[in-house]
Amino acid sequence: MTDKKRNGFIESLKDGRSVWMDGEKINNLAEHPDFSGTLATINRLWEMLxxxxxxxxVGFVSPxxxxxxxxxxxVPADLKDIISRREAFTLWSRKTFGVMSRLSDYASSLITGYFIDRxxxxxxxxxxxEKTEQYYEQxxxxxxIITTAVLDPQIDRSKxxxxxxxxxxxxxxVRKTEEGVVVRGAxxxxxxxxxxxxxxxxxxxxxxxxxxxxxYMFIVPLNSKGLHIVCRESFASQDQxxxxxxxxFDEMDAVLIFDDVLIPWERVFIKESAEGVFQAQLHQQLNVLAHHQxxxxLLTKLQFVAGVATAIAQSIGADHYLHVQEKLGELYTQLDSIEALLIASEIQGAFHRDSVYLPARVPLQxxxxxxxxxxxxxxxxxxxxGAGGFIQLPSTPIEKSETISPLLKKYYKGANVDATTKTALFQIGWELVGSTLGSRHDLYERFYTGDPVRTFAQQYDLYEKQPLKKKLHHFLENISERKEKHEPSHSVYSTPS
Ligand SMILES: Cc1cc2nc3c(=O)[nH]c(=O)nc-3n(C[C@H](O)[C@H](O)[C@H](O)COP(=O)(O)OP(=O)(O)OC[C@H]3O[C@@H](n4cnc5c(N)ncnc54)[C@H](O)[C@@H]3O)c2cc1C
Structure with missing residues (x-):
């Protein structure tokens, strides 16, 4: 592989974008220590193609x-294609243990969904x-690499x-020109x-x-003039x-400030249509190809956490206790539930517009x-x-601690692992439970799919409720009929359906 190809992604970011961190505009993102590790990971993933x-x-051949x-x-034509998409997502997500989630495969799936229903x-x-077809191919x-940002700033949510x-x-x-529209906001x-x-x-x-x-609905190039990408504090460590x-794997979150940004007409997909953008938003919220990803x-990440919990429990002999086994069992139940729902979504999928096979929505939701x-x-x-084990980690590596090393080896070892292995295990555990990265992930999993209060309510809204009520009505009718005739009523389960 040539260096040009290898560095294609990194080089592509030298495009005049305006990225802000710690009060300064970043000149060379690729060489910035807060980004270099994450960018190298993304580069490796794309190199797989x-x-x-x-x-x-990971891929298929572009026609x-x-x-x-x-x-x-x-564009999946049958169940086989859905499985093939799953295998690609699995391979990519396993490379980051599910910790990185916005690697573009989510948003690209949204685009594929719009392309199917263009x-x-x-x-x-x-x-x-026409614009969607052009953009999809481009x-x-x-x-x-594509991402999404749907919410306006959290200024006053009561209004x-x-x-x-x-x-x-x-x-x-704020303005329309021959080249496009000029946009203001965040x-x-x-x-x-x-x-x-x-x-x-x-x-x-x-x-x-x-x-x-x-x-309006736009797909905006992130190097647009006047578009400021304001990063949160970095959680990237320099100590791998x-x-x-x-x-x-510190994927950066940012606020986008549009300080009068010109968006060319070819990137304006819906113009001045409240119903159109509402339908586009609904399409995004219900896009099963993206939800499948x-x-x-999610399954990969839960498997990772369950793996870390199991290894930690065994390393200190805590797995001998019944309540720890119960908790580990709960983690495996999570894995099997999510995997079962994933498989259900695939095999209960259906043909959409005759030629496209899509996974079922409800199991994914x-x-x-x-x-x-x-x-x-x-x-x-x-x-x-892991309890106190996450805090008793030595700040100096076991092997490199000069004279104190033999004592560290003695007191930091586990039930069946040496001090180096046990410390490495607990370090990963600490990154998940206690680091700034870990806290960000707790928040991410609660909210990335939307406010859970409203996403659960949406499940109520869209759920096929009639069959749930049918049996109950039947039962109630049965009671009143029997009452009139003074006969004993049947159980709800023995009524004919
Ligand atoms: C780490 C992280 C990464 C993210 N990445 C992305 C991304 O890449 N792209 C993207 O588009 N989004 C992303 N999100 C945003 C995510 O979609 C939102 O956090 C989520 O939709 C909730 O919106 P909010 O944060 O504005 O909370 P708010 O809507 O402000 O909610 C705050 C509180 O008020 C309540 N509330 C507010 N309004 C209502 C209402 N109308 N009805 C009932 N309750 C209400 C909520 O229940 C909640 O308790 C990310 C979020 C996080 C935490």
Missing amino acids: DSPKEQKI KTGQYVHQSFL DQFTKYDPSFS ARDERR LSAEQTDPDALLRV KMIATAAPYAHDVIIMPHQKLSESQADSA EKHPLSAQ TVVR TARNLGTRYYSRAIEILKQI
């Missing part, structure tokens, strides 16, 4: 270029179909968008924005037709030996909702098992 051993799992492109762009949106914007063939007193509280178009949170190429932007709240200036997760990644609670519970269990 050029590796003869892995490209057939346009003959080059391997990512499976997230595959004709449905022409009633809101006649250009949608993103797929140029290996563009609807139309009630906000500051006109810039809601992203809006969006949160855009994970991966500092090193992605494009971001999908649309309103989150339902707008009224009088809010035409905000009723001590903090292997933080050193390699998130559930694969259930898995995503469970994930918002499972991950925090898994971390709680990990804390209960």
Whole structure:
């Protein structure tokens, strides 16, 4: 492989983007210590598309270029294609233990979903179909990294968008020109924005037709002039030996500030249509191809936490206690539940518009909702098992501690592991339960799929409730009929369905 190809992703970020960290604009993202580990990880993942051993799992051959492109762009024709997409997501997520989630395979799946249904949106914007087809092919063939940002800033959530007193509280178009529209406002949170190429932007709240200036859907290049990418504090560590997760997998979260950004017409997908952007947002919220990816990644991460918890319990002999076995059993129940839902979604899938096979929505939605609670519970269990061991870690490595090393080896060892292995295990555990990276992940798993209060309520909203009530009504009718005839009633389960 040539150096040019190898460094294609890193080089592509030297594009004039405006990334802010600690009050300063970053000049060279690739060489910045807070990003170098994460970027190297992403680069390695994309390199798989050029590796003869892995490209057939991660990718498929583009009908346009003959080059391997990512499976997230595959339009699934049957169950086999869904499994093939799952294998690609699994391979990628295992490389980061599910810790990195916005590697573009989620957002690329959203784009594939829009591409499949592109004709449905022409009633809101006649250009949608053509622009989506062009963008889908460009993103797929140029290996563009995509992310999403849907929410307006958390200024006053008690007010609807139309009630906000500051006109810039809601992203809006302030000017139209021959080249495109000029946009002002902000969006949160855009994970991966500092090193992605494009971001999908649309309103989150339902707008009224009088809010035409905000009723737009764009896919914005992240190097657009006037677009400021404001990073949170970095959680990246420079010490890979001590903090292997933080050193390699700190995917950055950012707020996007649009300080009068020109968005070219070819990137404006829906224009001045409140109903159009509402349907586009709904499509994103219900996009089963993207949800399928998130559930694969969730399973990988839960497997990782369960693996760490098991190894830690065994390393200190805590696995001999019944309550620890019960807690580990709970973690394995989480894994089997999510895996069962994933498989159910695949085999209960159905043909969509005749030629596309999509996974079933309900099992994926259930898995995503469970994930918002499972991950925090898994971390709680990990804390209960490792206990004080996460804090008694020596700040100096066991092997390198000169004269005190023999004593460290003696007192930091475990029931069946030496001090070096046990310390390394607990270091990873600490990164999950106690580090800034770990806290970010607890918050991420609770919220990345939306506010869980509203996502569970959405499950109520969309659930097929009639069959649940049918049997009950039958039972109640049966009781009143029997009462009239003074006969004993049947059990609910013995009534004919
Ligand atoms: C680490 C991390 C990474 C993320 N990455 C991305 C990303 O890449 N792209 C992206 O688009 N989003 C991302 N998100 C954002 C995520 O979608 C939101 O956090 C989530 O939708 C909740 O919105 P919010 O944070 O604005 O909370 P808010 O909506 O402000 O909620 C705050 C509190 O108020 C309550 N509340 C507010 N409004 C209502 C209401 N109308 N009805 C009922 N209760 C209400 C909520 O229940 C909650 O308790 C990320 C979030 C996190 C934490």
